[in-house]
Amino acid sequence: MEKIKIIISDDSATHRFLIREAIETQIGFFKSDDYQKLDETDKNKYIIEVSDGNQTLDTISEDINFLFLDINMPKDGLEVLEELRANSAYDNLVIIMLTSSDLKSEIELSKKLKANAFLLKPYNIAGWDSKFRLFNKVFINKEEVHEDEINSNFIYIIK
Amino acid sequence: MFKNKDWGAVINALPIGIFVLDSEFVPIFCNDLVTHLTGYVIEDLEGYNIFNVIDKEDKTDLISIILKDKDKSNIKIKTKKGEVIYCTAHSNRFIIDDYHYIFLSFIDISQNIIQRELLQKTNSILKNFAHMTAHDLKGPIISLSSLSDKLSLELNDCIDLMDTNSNLEIEKKKKNLKRLALMIQDSTMEMKDTIESSLRYAENDSLTLSNFKLNLAVNLAKRKIRAKKLNIDKITKFNYINTLPEVHADIEKMVLVFQNLFSNAFKFNDKEEIIIDLWSKEDDNYYYIYIRDNGVGIEQRDLSKVFTIYKRLHGMDVEGSGLGLAIADRIIKSHGGLIDVTSEFGVSTTFMFTIPKKIKQ
Numbered sequence: 001m002e003k004i005k006i007i008i009s010d011d012s013a014t015h016r017f018l019i020r021e022a023i024e025t026q027i028g029f030f031k032s033d034d035y036q037k038l039d040e041t042d043k044n045k046y047i048i049e050v051s052d053g054n055q056t057l058d059t060i061s062e063d064i065n066f067l068f069l070d071i072n073m074p075k076d077g078l079e080v081l082e083e084l085r086a087n088s089a090y091d092n093l094v095i096i097m098l099t100s101s102d103l104k105s106e107i108e109l110s111k112k113l114k115a116n117a118f119l120l121k122p123y124n125i126a127g128w129d130s131k132f133r134l135f136n137k138v139f140i141n142k143e144e145v146h147e148d149e150i151n152s153n154f155i156y157i158i159k
Numbered sequence: 160m161f162k163n164k165d166w167g168a169v170i171n172a173l174p175i176g177i178f179v180l181d182s183e184f185v186p187i188f189c190n191d192l193v194t195h196l197t198g199y200v201i202e203d204l205e206g207y208n209i210f211n212v213i214d215k216e217d218k219t220d221l222i223s224i225i226l227k228d229k230d231k232s233n234i235k236i237k238t239k240k241g242e243v244i245y246c247t248a249h250s251n252r253f254i255i256d257d258y259h260y261i262f263l264s265f266i267d268i269s270q271n272i273i274q275r276e277l278l279q280k281t282n283s284i285l286k287n288f289a290h291m292t293a294h295d296l297k298g299p300i301i302s303l304s305s306l307s308d309k310l311s312l313e314l315n316d317c318i319d320l321m322d323t324n325s326n327l328e329i330e331k332k333k334k335n336l337k338r339l340a341l342m343i344q345d346s347t348m349e350m351k352d353t354i355e356s357s358l359r360y361a362e363n364d365s366l367t368l369s370n371f372k373l374n375l376a377v378n379l380a381k382r383k384i385r386a387k388k389l390n391i392d393k394i395t396k397f398n399y400i401n402t403l404p405e406v407h408a409d410i411e412k413m414v415l416v417f418q419n420l421f422s423n424a425f426k427f428n429d430k431e432e433i434i435i436d437l438w439s440k441e442d443d444n445y446y447y448i449y450i451r452d453n454g455v456g457i458e459q460r461d462l463s464k465v466f467t468i469y470k471r472l473h474g475m476d477v478e479g480s481g482l483g484l485a486i487a488d489r490i491i492k493s494h495g496g497l498i499d500v501t502s503e504f505g506v507s508t509t510f511m512f513t514i515p516k517k518i519k520q
Binding site for chain 1: 293294295297298299300301302304305306308309312342345346461
């Protein structure tokens with residue numbers, strides 16, 4: 001994949017740090033945060049961090065490939081998901097929901113609103129690494145992955 | 160017979176409402192309790208059948224108890240004023256001198272219904288509260304367990320590096336370790352805040368009332384906020400537009416209200432100087448207290464959510480459990496008042512709450 005442009009949207013700075021660490025462990029070091037200050041080569045691979053739903057909508061562009069979206073935050077992730085999916089400009093945007101609790105209603109709604117994947121935040125580094133290794137395989141390298149590996153890491157994946 | 164003085168005295172002494180209907184379901188007698196509860200005297204009902212004074216949807220139920228298909232039934236009686244009384248009704252038929260009569264008695268259960276509804280509401284708030292608390296604590300727990308795991312991994316790396324004497328690498332690792340330790344501390348504080356606020360919110364609503372000037376509560380709240388060192392480097396001005404009244408309220412709880420409103424004003428302020436205006440108005444029954452800040456404001460669509468528990472409108476990066484305004488709302492309501500908010504986005508937020516001049520306990 002030539003360009004990897006990611007937004008991490010979470011109201012906890014610690015969770016953003018953990019997500020970022022997990023991505024960088026799997027895919028390599030990323031530039032951030034101030035897009036304007038990046039030089040041309042860096043503009044193909046960067047992460048932007050935002051801390052609520054409104055900021056997410058303000059920051060998103062057709063250039064972004066991946067959005068990691070927390071649900072339980074100001075202007076919650078499901079509202080953001082709904083708005084983004086209502087706009088055909090973002091049809092190719094991969095949206096991955098991340099939450100602390102596996103609430104059935106939120107999983108169902110995420111599926112219905114066409115979030116590409118849903119994952120529960122893990123409690124240890126091995127968990128974070130394993131989930132983002134799978135993310136790398138499925139969405140970046142487009143490898144075939146065994147169903148068991150998906151089920152043990154994500155609540156669901158729709159490619 | 161129903162107008163017989165002795166029977167009348169007995170029937171009027173009963174703690175239940177009694178109608179006697181003729182075979183056409185028209186009331187020919189009602190006891191004093193019926194008049195007391197519904198406002199009707201028997202003359203009001205002459206010529207109308209009983210179904211005129213009960214709720215339409217209960218007609219079948221009433222017929223089924225008169226026909227003895229059912230032993231008893233809950234029905235709603237409409238009063239002369241148009242109010243509704245919930246009752247449990249029983250019925251029996253009897254014959255005197257070949258005339259058929261229907262004896263209809265009822266017990267007022269409005270209080271039970273109101274209490275049951277209140278209980279259901281409280282239960283659902285409690286369920287929601289427990290659910291949200293559990294959910295909200297999971298976030299910092301994920302942080303704590305992941306960070307401490309990371310810390311121990313980094314520590315192992317660091318120990319390995321010490322054998323190789325690679326100073327530059329060790330320095331880098333040291334920095335990482337310090338950062339992780341700080342983040343662990345932050346997550347612990349976040350958890351502490353959530354738990355403390357949950358306890359505050361769950362505290363009972365009983366009030367210790369006394370007379371005091373509201374300025375005193377404002378000053379105590381200011382002191383507590385200073386102690387918490389919120390935004391201490393910013394200049395803060397408190398502007399009394401007029402004098403705040405003396406109220407009959409729970410001073411400790413009112414201090415908490417001001418504390419929560421002020422910390423909200425402090426936290427969400429992007430100006431050089433924080434200005435908080437305070438003023439009051441009154442009418443016959445209430446004092447109206449206004450607190451306006453020059454902060455970032457709240458968007459129109461979010462205004463209705465600010466008093467609900469755990470609806471954080473601003474990110475967790477700003478200190479706070481998100482419960483402060485919900486606690487303020489609950490305290491004001493327990494005093495018999497209400498709290499409201501208006502805002503001009505980017506310019507100011509104004510909170511208004513009322514305190515009744517006479518508080519019922």
